[in-house]
Amino acid sequence: MNQENKLLKAFNQTAYQVAGHGKRNVQILKDALDVIEGDIESDMYGSGKLIEDFQTKMAKYLGKESAVFFPSGTMAQQIALRIWSDQKGLKRVAYHPLSHLEIHEQDGLKELHHLEPILLGERDGVIHLEDVLNMKEDVACLLLELPQREIGGQLPEYAELEAISAHCREKGIALHLDGARLLEILPFYQKSAEEVCALFDSVYVSFYKGIGGIAGAILAGNEAFTKESKVWKRRHGGDLISLYPYILSADFYFDQRLPKMEQYYEEAKELAGYFNQCQAIETKPAVPVSNMFHVHFHLPKEKLESILVSVYEETGVGLTAYLREINETTSYSEISIGDCYSTVPKEVLQKAFQLLDEKIRVVHSD
Amino acid sequence: MNQENKLLKAFNQTAYQVAGHGKRNVQILKDALDVIEGDIESDMYGSGKLIEDFQTKMAKYLGKESAVFFPSGTMAQQIALRIWSDQKGLKRVAYHPLSHLEIHEQDGLKELHHLEPILLGERDGVIHLEDVLNMKEDVACLLLELPQREIGGQLPEYAELEAISAHCREKGIALHLDGARLLEILPFYQKSAEEVCALFDSVYVSFYKGIGGIAGAILAGNEAFTKESKVWKRRHGGDLISLYPYILSADFYFDQRLPKMEQYYEEAKELAGYFNQCQAIETKPAVPVSNMFHVHFHLPKEKLESILVSVYEETGVGLTAYLREINETTSYSEISIGDCYSTVPKEVLQKAFQLLDEKIRVVHSD
Known part of the structure; x- marks a missing residue:
């Protein structure tokens, strides 16, 4: 297994993920349909x-x-x-x-x-x-x-x-x-x-x-x-x-998540703050203006992947499933806050970032 | 209410319909998803x-x-x-x-x-x-x-x-x-x-x-x-x-209905036969080569609509929900056989066609 697959595998085994609404699986549609009567016409x-x-x-x-x-x-x-x-x-x-x-x-x-x-x-x-x-x-x-x-x-x-x-x-x-x-x-x-x-x-x-x-x-x-x-x-x-599978789910999740946009935005700023406290990491924008931001890691991609895998394994917190290489010393990842962020216990999250920062500092001081 | 709406309304109130698989409602998707585990990935x-x-x-x-x-x-x-x-x-x-x-x-x-x-x-x-x-x-x-x-x-x-x-x-x-x-x-x-x-x-x-x-x-x-x-x-x-709402339902109904295509074809021939026995009605093709055919009615559309409404009301059998006018004396409708046809009791169906034929003959002899 290459580094990239190791990262994805380690991410998928974490108990907590900081971004997104959770897995994109069939349950998402089932949940939306559960509140709909079967005799509603297409x-x-x-x-x-x-x-x-x-x-x-x-x-x-x-x-x-x-x-x-x-x-x-x-x-x-x-x-x-x-x-x-x-x-x-x-x-x-x-x-x-x-x-x-x-x-x-x-x-x-x-x-x-x-x-x-x-x-x-x-x-x-x-x-x-x-x-x-x-x-x-x-x-x-x-x-x-x-x-x-x-x-x-x-x-x-x-x-x-x-x-x-x-x-x-x-x-x-x-x-x-x-x-x-x-x-x-x-x-x-x-x-x-x-x-x-x-x-x-x-x-x-x-x-x-x-x-x-x-x-x-x-x-x-x-x-x-x-x-x-x-x-x-x-x-x-x-x-x-028939477009109703998309319409019914759009309507269902619109009502459910529209009121949460303020929360996602505040959480994005908080999470970006954690990233920005780490050595060799910066977010773009530095302070998010929505629920999303990019994280730029100024480390060789393979080294970074090893670090992330060990952070995921030791803390159970998944920060990102993938990294995109910009050049030999920088790669980035996109983070969009959804329902998952608020399920991560704060002390677990803080421990993950503390560990991430420590491991990066070790590599940097090599 | 105009004649056309009366026909649709009478059709929607029938106990039996000769064509189709039944109503296109949300239950169709629910049934397909019921056999799918929620954790299947999109x-x-x-x-x-x-x-x-x-x-x-x-x-x-x-x-x-x-x-x-x-x-x-x-x-x-x-x-x-x-x-x-x-x-x-x-x-x-x-x-x-x-x-x-x-x-x-x-x-x-x-x-x-x-x-x-x-x-x-x-x-x-x-x-x-x-x-x-x-x-x-x-x-x-x-x-x-x-x-x-x-x-x-x-x-x-x-x-x-x-x-x-x-x-x-x-x-x-x-x-x-x-x-x-x-x-x-x-x-x-x-x-x-x-x-x-x-x-x-x-x-x-x-x-x-x-x-x-x-x-x-x-x-x-x-x-x-x-x-x-x-x-x-x-x-x-x-x-x-995500296209899975369509894929999962396509797969589900493919497995369910592929084995029924022969049945639909035989039923289409039978139903076309009933139509062709009526005065002023012919199907195209005369003998279906699939589960579908068109029915051409050689009567003024308004008169025909009245006749169909009364047949639907008296027998509980819906033959078609709509008519398309070709000219002043001919209109047609498309029939595609699906699961509904086999649910119509034969004697009820035969009675409906007998009545349809009688009512057309009365108009024709005017």
């Missing part, structure tokens, strides 16, 4: 009470005229950009260089919709007002991802967000929110979802990040926009006869 | 034992190298045609004028993949060898839908199918099977799925027609083809983090 190709009720609920929560349930955010967001592009008669859109659309979707936006993305902002920061003001090209739509996941979940200041929104309105640029983790940032901004979404023309939210559902997404906007999105949903092959 | 973006095992099972069943689970047939088939088109460097594909791709997908194939379909064969018949031989244009791929759903589920002779396949191989035309209802035609052809699929380069099968699952599809072919299909699946937004 949605049917986007129609029916089950899907329409949830869409109405989410439109209201997001403060938008209308909302459409999609099997995935990948599908919802390509479609959002396509609609704005068609409406403006302009094939260019703008987003961050590390946007999900740019690095995780096999270039679906380009291959299926023939849209040309302008990559806006620095790779290691968020998109700033200045980036938008200095953009040379005309674009139909600007997509902002809040928080910017691939850099640990960073956010612009709220006032800057308002200024970007005002500028886009003035210039006739549609503003789309990649809000995969929208609910997770509300405690930091101290804003309602409706307030944040009011800055945007269209919004996507996910149900399997902080919410912890099975899969699925909502795309919201005005009536004309969502109506058009349903046509594209069918074209993409996303207008399934 | 599939994860197309990987994991749960999805891989089912793909392997289906590849084996269909006699193909490899198979990929898709959320929908719409997605799977557009992708199949795109892959063959890219491989041949040719934007043209051929299919029937009433193919699902042509009439039910909001032109996704054209809008997303920019493929140009050649419509082959007559609208009221299947694609024949002659149509293929006489095709003037070069095409990358020919799609055959077996059975041809929109004309009641008709089939070419098996020998003709073999000849079409041989011709396509000779000409380097990829042959794709729209096998949404593949399992349903095997009793008529007296062939295994593997034998039928051997005539094709790629195959799609659905899990919510005869199988009666929640949603989902399999696309099968050689390794290179299915590997490429996974890239496109991600581009389409179909590579969901």
